[in-house]
Amino acid sequence: xxxxxxxxxxxxxxxxxxxxxxxxxxxxxxxxxxxxxxIPIQVVKVDYPSRSSxxxxxxxxxxxxxxxxxxxxxxxYIDFEAKETENRTAFPLKNVHLxxxxxxxxxSKQSGITFLLVRFSALERYFYLPFEQLSLFWDRMxxxxxxSIALSEMETSAIEITPKYAPxxxxxxxxxxxxx
Amino acid sequence: xxxxxxxxxxxxxxxxxxxxxxxxxxxxxxxxxxxxxxIPIQVVKVDYPSRSSxxxxxxxxxxxxxxxxxxxxxxxYIDFEAKETENRTAFPLKNVHLxxxxxxxxxSKQSGITFLLVRFSALERYFYLPFEQLSLFWDRMxxxxxxSIALSEMETSAIEITPKYAPxxxxxxxxxxxxx
Ligand SMILES: [Mg+2]
Ligand SMILES: [Mg+2]
Numbered sequence: 001x002x003x004x005x006x007x008x009x010x011x012x013x014x015x016x017x018x019x020x021x022x023x024x025x026x027x028x029x030x031x032x033x034x035x036x037x038x039i040p041i042q043v044v045k046v047d048y049p050s051r052s053s054x055x056x057x058x059x060x061x062x063x064x065x066x067x068x069x070x071x072x073x074x075x076x077y078i079d080f081e082a083k084e085t086e087n088r089t090a091f092p093l094k095n096v097h098l099x100x101x102x103x104x105x106x107x108s109k110q111s112g113i114t115f116l117l118v119r120f121s122a123l124e125r126y127f128y129l130p131f132e133q134l135s136l137f138w139d140r141m142x143x144x145x146x147x148s149i150a151l152s153e154m155e156t157s158a159i160e161i162t163p164k165y166a167p168x169x170x171x172x173x174x175x176x177x178x179x180x
Numbered sequence: 181x182x183x184x185x186x187x188x189x190x191x192x193x194x195x196x197x198x199x200x201x202x203x204x205x206x207x208x209x210x211x212x213x214x215x216x217x218x219i220p221i222q223v224v225k226v227d228y229p230s231r232s233s234x235x236x237x238x239x240x241x242x243x244x245x246x247x248x249x250x251x252x253x254x255x256x257y258i259d260f261e262a263k264e265t266e267n268r269t270a271f272p273l274k275n276v277h278l279x280x281x282x283x284x285x286x287x288s289k290q291s292g293i294t295f296l297l298v299r300f301s302a303l304e305r306y307f308y309l310p311f312e313q314l315s316l317f318w319d320r321m322x323x324x325x326x327x328s329i330a331l332s333e334m335e336t337s338a339i340e341i342t343p344k345y346a347p348x349x350x351x352x353x354x355x356x357x358x359x360x
Contacts, residue, residue: 033290058237
């Protein structure tokens, strides 16, 4: 079995990779059970070259109707979307899709724990933005306000996650501090 | 918009269809937010005939590492697997995969609500089998015992769901009765 690399550096990893690493750590340590949802794909044509194998020959990506990750922590439902931006001064809200916000609103109404995990990749800074805060910025945009969240606003409305060792992006710590 | 058919009959629907119907009902009524997870597919080759479209030309089904459905009900994490059998006297445990049992065990340890929804299709009977019960039958099999759950055992170890109107398979009622 290959040894897991829980090193401090992100070594060109995507935010999704980093979260997958954290999730593997949480599962291995019995801390939480959280998975990336598969990308929904509409299969149109399948070949069966043999009885046991199937090769998909035509398929299309579908728009996900929910968020990237969900799972359980201490019995509670966790549901979040991961987004990274190269922007150094603001997080553009066009990165978030309407159906994702609507899904998060339903989860929040059902008392689930839901948030956005934002990485400012050029700055190597990470923020946990609770849905309640995201919702305020989203509504501001809908009522004609700015279409992004300024970094300074992120600093006051979100909780910053400082990368550490094992796991590098320990977002469950924030979940625990805020909700449990 | 097409009018939803919440009729009493299952009209040749699969169990998965029936659960999707229930989930639509729960979301529409703000009762719960539960979705079918997409089937994981490994994409090998993609064509881009135009800038905005992508056609997957070669892909393979991967073994799901978790269960069929998950989501939130009253803040609690719900996670279950749906299985149907044509067998009239027992539910064969070969329908359940080891990795699914292992996933459910982790969820249960994390205080999530996890269970099997079983349909005996030839009998039109439905059972909600809590993971704790499934686990006993699973261990019996592993220690050399029978490789199925007898219908009579299902009748005493599981909670039967009697089909009704809107939603036909109201499994959240059982979740509520057992856990909340
Ligand atoms: Mg994302
Ligand atoms: Mg199934």
